[in-house]
Amino acid sequence: MRGLTPSLPRRASRAPAFGRALVLGRVMTLACTLAGLLRIASALAQTLPDATSAPDAGQGAEPGFFTGLLAPSRTYLLNDMGGLRTSLGDVGISLGLQETSEVLGNVTGGVHTGADYDGMTEMSVGLDTQKAFGWEGGIFNMSALQIHGRNLSTDNLDNLQQVSGIEADRSTRLWEMWFQQSFYEGVADIKIGQQSIDQEFMVSQYSSTVFMNMMMGWPMLPSADMYAGGPAYPLSSLGVRLRAQPTRAITVLAGVFDDNPPGGSFYNDSQVRGAEAWGGAFNLNTGALWIAELQYALNQPALGDMAYGDRSPGLPGTYKIGFWYDSGFFPDQQFNTQGVPLVGPGNTGNPLMHRGNYSAYALADQMVWRPNGESPRSVDLFARVMAAPPDRNQISESADGGVVVKDPLPGRDSDSFGLGFGVAQVSSALADLDQDIALITNHAYPIQSTETFIELTYQYQVAPWWLVQPDFQYIFNPGGGIPNPLNPNRIIGNETVFGLRTVVTF
């Protein structure tokens, strides 16, 4: 996500305008598809014993592809890949292949209504150096992405907090490529190479794995305020990260990375510019992003911890605080180099540049209820807040939170239900600029404020390798309150979004 200079026109939607009837038709189709898939998944799950005793699984028969298709022990759809996984595993190589596909559609609000399909294929290769050639504690990892389809947030919604965490420019790209070496029986490790820091920093364990909205993974604030959204999906940067666990409860993460994966200027940082089109810019010529995080694990067992029958183990939680500093230059959101607003006659369009940017954040994951210590059923709360200076940032504060219920229905141990929200506060400098526009043009102009969304979602784990997820989101004041580019006299209306995601692990 990226803030827009007032001197630049807001990006026109690439999607054609749809008639309401067509839109409703699409939504109906989407709803039918959703219901149909859920029915199929449910039916398959209910017939598990029959499916596993299919004709090819009879006494004396050899198991085939469909044997145990939905068994709880089947991690991968393709199982052993005809022996490939085992052969590679013998030399320390692991393979990952996963497809995420989703359809999202808005039935109200937005620039216009409609539905989009998008998807992402993730491929990864890992190497355990000990198994490969006897080097203890080393892991090499390389991953690539194939991003396909269209983005509803870009096409229809023009909102800040994108409705899907996998929405990105279509491309086939290198993602991460790093080497990690652990020391002292895993008490500390160092990771060097091309890294996507959203995999380790600012992560809420409850929200990031359940919700679809981008904000629940890599938050809104760094998405908008860092160059190109920061070294986060689908981008990564060269850098070094240290992790240490001085006590069983405390973990320290600290790293320094290039702050600008594509290497362009702040307003020309496309994910597909130059060599970054395939993830190969390996830029080191801009600022440095320093980031550190302190994590505290509450009531979480460590190897060797003793448990006593007369003491309750307590409910587990994780608390994190962090800070980042970027040494690059960042454009002022209101004023140009002459100290006058970035709108009106005589505006050069060259914003005042600030040296450095920074932000602090805190997050909490806390289980608040479970029937007993051995049950997968639990109620978990999460919350995350962060702030950055308003003069050089589009988003000055963002917050998200919610509740996740695991094992929400009888016999659905691996399912999750989630209800969450996210709030993004547009910076006061941008709001002031909106007022400047109103003054200069002598016309009413909307003043950007906050954008809020709520999300209701259910993860139906058909089998360990197959997830089906219906989703609902409602976005209040999209974009923080910005004019609809198709109807500039009105701000973009509140958006009702339905979605269905499926994830298949091959």
Place this chain on the structure above:
Amino acid sequence: MPPAYCRRPDPSRGARAALFAGLLTVLPGLAVAGDGYLDGIHHHTTLASTVPDNGDQNPYAIAIAPVSAGKIQKDDVLVDNFNDKNNLQGLGTTIVDYNPTSKNLSLFAALPRHLEACPGGVGLTTAMTMLQSGFVIVGSLPSNDGTTATKGQGCLIVLDAQGKLAGVITSPHINGPWGNMAVIDNGTTAILFVSNTGFGVGAPADETPVIKQASVLRLELSIPPGKPPAVIRETVIASGFGEQADKGVFIIGPTGLALGAGGVLYVSDAIDNRIVAINDAATRSDSAGTGREVSKDGLLKRPLALALAPNGHLLVTNALNGQVVEIDPQSGKQLYAQWIDTDKAQTPPGNGDLFGIAMTPHGEGFYYVEDDMNTLVLAR
């Protein structure tokens, strides 16, 4: 391949005395029940991946080699696999051998999926031991689809020290030989104890009934020089334990067996979440039913494998979390538990990971397997 063996000659009094002598030899220090054992355990070291070249997964049983023979060195750690390369349960056919000195893991035995004399085929279970004569005996509870819907009766498989098939033991009393094998080994004779969890078990369902037909079988073996063990008597010494087919973990039933002082056999009764004792296990001629309850609930969370620590206490792995529990079998007191698997991929951590456990030869630590990671771990 010898046929199923059912002869029942009476052992002499001398043989019985020798059996007790053997028991005392293999269980030093049993009478001493002093301080706890687990609070002296501080290091947990992953030793090796247990996946052999054919991709078998889910390490279950652990057996420590009492002698050097064939491919095996004394104190080697044998581990069998219950799942095949596609993670289908009841289709694993391999035993690997970890050498603590060289730190190398090698394949000891790779069995065919189907053995004519073993009803249903091969799916190696938590029942495994190595005898002083060099033979390895391992249980099979086979399936063709990863569930009990297609399970066979199974058998006990006898391997020579080269890992070659030397015999198969079947009997009407053997159905799904499942749990850890306890053994009294005198060289030319031996007594095996094994639990059976296959009687009357059908396909798993959402609410599979508990069947009270699981048993503990005592097998008295004769081991002539250069020949594989032959069964000379078999006696059901305990019966009526709960057993239940399960979609996730294949089957739930009595899994851990450990011999304690005074000829007592301890059994982990997973369904009833307790440890029970079978008195006079080596000599009784009838079934003790489900025995005498030693300890129930508390820190026990579906107890699986059992081992006897040098202080005479029982170490019990939990199926439903990553803990091993220490119990004084004399008083039934649960001292405490230790987290030996904290994998957060499961809830609670380590849930469903722990199966086999075996003391190191000198008792300074114990080996265990993490079946989600397919690894052998040493705690000391």
